[in-house]
Amino acid sequence: MSERLFVNVGDTFLKSPIILASGTCNMGRELSEIYDLSILGGLSSKGLTIKPRAGNEGVRVAECKAGMLNSVGLQNPGVEHFIKYDLDFMNTLDTGVIVNVAGHSTEDYIDMVKALDPHKDKIDALEINLSCPNVKEGCMSIGSDKEQIKKIVGQLRKLTDLPLWIKLTPNVTDISSMALAAQDGGADAVVLINTMLGMAVDIKTRRPVLHNNTGGYSGPAIKPVAIRMVSECYRVLDIPIIGCGGISEASDVLEFMIAGASAVEIGTASLVVPDCPQFITEELEAWCEENDTDIRTLTGTLQLWQ
Amino acid sequence: MNKDFFCEVTSKCMLNEETALIEILCPEIASCAVPGQFVNITCSNFLRRPFGIASVNKEAGTFKVGIKIVGEGSEELASMDEGEGTWILGPLGNGFDLSNNKYILVGGGSGVFPINFLYEKLSSEGKSVKVVQGFRDASQIIMNNDDYILTTDAGDAGIKGNCCDGLNTLTDEDINGSTILCVGPMPMMRAVSSWAEQKGLDCFVSLEQRMACGIGICLVCVCKIKAQEQGIEFDHKRCCKDGPVFDAKEVIW
Structure with missing residues (x-):
């Protein structure tokens, strides 16, 4: 592994800036059969809740131009099952273990952090999901209110020393105020962005394609929105940013880092080309060598036009 | 171990106006595919398109898939001719249990x-x-x-x-x-x-x-x-x- 690629997200050391985004890598088992995940900086688990969730019924995916809508609805085996059957497996992958924590209420998030904190030696960071658009309560509805963000992050901060990465939703008017609220609450980093709320219509039936009616839009189409939000937040935050949204090639990673990200997450691209994070890693190594640059020095080097 | 292969079409026949049967060269897939498994094929649209495997010729290293045209992606794949190639992930999924007689x-x-x-x-x-x-x-x-x-x-x-x-x-x-x-x-x-x-x-x-x-x-x-x-x-x-x-x-x- 090239020394060129390691990054620090606050106090969290990652051997590469590339993390697999929650919900696009399950718990790592399937992709570990395809390529060696130890080349990655980390892997973020499927979004977990206190109790198992079956997720939404009916059609959960709609293909769009340069991306897709999903309405999986946080299908997951529950935190207890995760601790028993998945956490140790994730620790065998020799990469950063990020656990994505979701909930319907403040109490749910508190219970989740309490359940996970005793296993802190097996976890590199908790990614607090305040941004899933596919559940009726919690997640995005908390993550679009800055007072609630600050309050919930503050409460979780008291419960654990584990790094708290707050994954925010782009479905807000002013992203930097949401990121600042997370910082004020005591977050170690923010993850920008989760999916954009969208809808697709079947013109034959005149009904939404997704049986949840709406879903989260992801893929290359949302990258410019994510880059803008990373840049905007970088200028006001003191804590690091993990960029996410539409990354499918090495130059996308460089763009995010120049705009202000300390690390990035690759999501939907893995659904199309499962081993693309491997190619991207190789290309980033080559780019760093060619430019005689360590990748961590790129963060926030964007010079805006006056 | 699942893998993504760049594969070439070796032959194609139209079974009717809306359905093509294409033969693809890929010894890696042909050597281990079992009935009931499928492949996920890259097209110009964002997502891949899944197709059940219709036949395998291990000696020739080829397999066949049938493509019914239902939209842009399948139309593009059904129009592929001999010598054209695309990325194919497979074989995927679990096949049928064939232990009965x-x-x-x-x-x-x-x-x-x-x-x-x-x-x-x-x-x-x-x-x-x-x-x-x-x-x-x-x-x-x-x-x-x-x-x-x-x-x-x-x-x-x-x-x-x-x-x-x-x-x-x-x-x-x-x-x-x-x-x-x-x-x-x-x-x-x-x-x-x-x-x-x-x-x-x-x-x-x-x-x-x-x-x-x-x-x-x-x-x-x-x-x-x-x-x-x-x-x-x-x-x-x-x-x-x-x-x-x-x-x-x-x-x-």
């Missing part, structure tokens, strides 16, 4: 392709195989064989009726001890599964749902399967990774 295969829609692979495999092993295939009308008939029991809804070829009407023409000798393997539209598989239940036969079906990754990481292609655990009504199983083949008794239709 006596089978009845039932196919309809794009299910006729995996049924063809099953028929080739089972008959090459000298097992007893009866096949029933159903189509809307005579113009839709593809991948048929004189040994098969043919049904059409319109009645302009074969037996008038659906696959269950075809199954009803089988003798007790044909039926006793057979396992039914069925691939086709959901209503057809549901009807065949209840026919099998009435006869006390094991029945396995290959479920279909809108799919994205094909490898079990995105959880969009789930189907309802009876839960093992008490107190839970059902599990959302992934068609691509936990299936596509499921025991019909476990499926919540």
Whole structure:
């Protein structure tokens, strides 16, 4: 592994800036059969809740131009099952273990952090999901209110020393105020962005394609929105940013880092080309060598036009 | 181990105006694919397109898939000619259990392709195989064989009726001890599964749902399967990774 690629997200050391985004890598088992995940900086688990969730019924995916809508609805085996059957497996992958924590209420998030904190030696960071658009309560509805963000992050901060990465939703008017609220609450980093709320219509039936009616839009189409939000937040935050949204090639990673990200997450691209994070890693190594640059020095080097 | 291969089309034939059968060179997939598995094929649209494997030639290192044109992606793939290439992920999913010696295969829609692979495999092993295939009308008939029991809804070829009407023409000798393997539209598989239940036969079906990754990481292609655990009504199983083949008794239709 090239020394060129390691990054620090606050106090969290990652051997590469590339993390697999929650919900696009399950718990790592399937992709570990395809390529060696130890080349990655980390892997973020499927979004977990206190109790198992079956997720939404009916059609959960709609293909769009340069991306897709999903309405999986946080299908997951529950935190207890995760601790028993998945956490140790994730620790065998020799990469950063990020656990994505979701909930319907403040109490749910508190219970989740309490359940996970005793296993802190097996976890590199908790990614607090305040941004899933596919559940009726919690997640995005908390993550679009800055007072609630600050309050919930503050409460979780008291419960654990584990790094708290707050994954925010782009479905807000002013992203930097949401990121600042997370910082004020005591977050170690923010993850920008989760999916954009969208809808697709079947013109034959005149009904939404997704049986949840709406879903989260992801893929290359949302990258410019994510880059803008990373840049905007970088200028006001003191804590690091993990960029996410539409990354499918090495130059996308460089763009995010120049705009202000300390690390990035690759999501939907893995659904199309499962081993693309491997190619991207190789290309980033080559780019760093060619430019005689360590990748961590790129963060926030964007010079805006006056 | 699943892998992504850049593969070349070695031959193509149009089975009718809207369906192509393409042969693809990929020794890695051809050497290990089993009936019931599928491949996920890259096209110009954002997501890949999944297709059941229709046939395998291990010596030549080739396999075939049938592509019915239903939209832009399948239209593009069906228009590929000899020498053209694309990325193919496979073989994916779990195949059928072929440990019995006596089978009845039932196919309809794009299910006729995996049924063809099953028929080739089972008959090459000298097992007893009866096949029933159903189509809307005579113009839709593809991948048929004189040994098969043919049904059409319109009645302009074969037996008038659906696959269950075809199954009803089988003798007790044909039926006793057979396992039914069925691939086709959901209503057809549901009807065949209840026919099998009435006869006390094991029945396995290959479920279909809108799919994205094909490898079990995105959880969009789930189907309802009876839960093992008490107190839970059902599990959302992934068609691509936990299936596509499921025991019909476990499926919540």
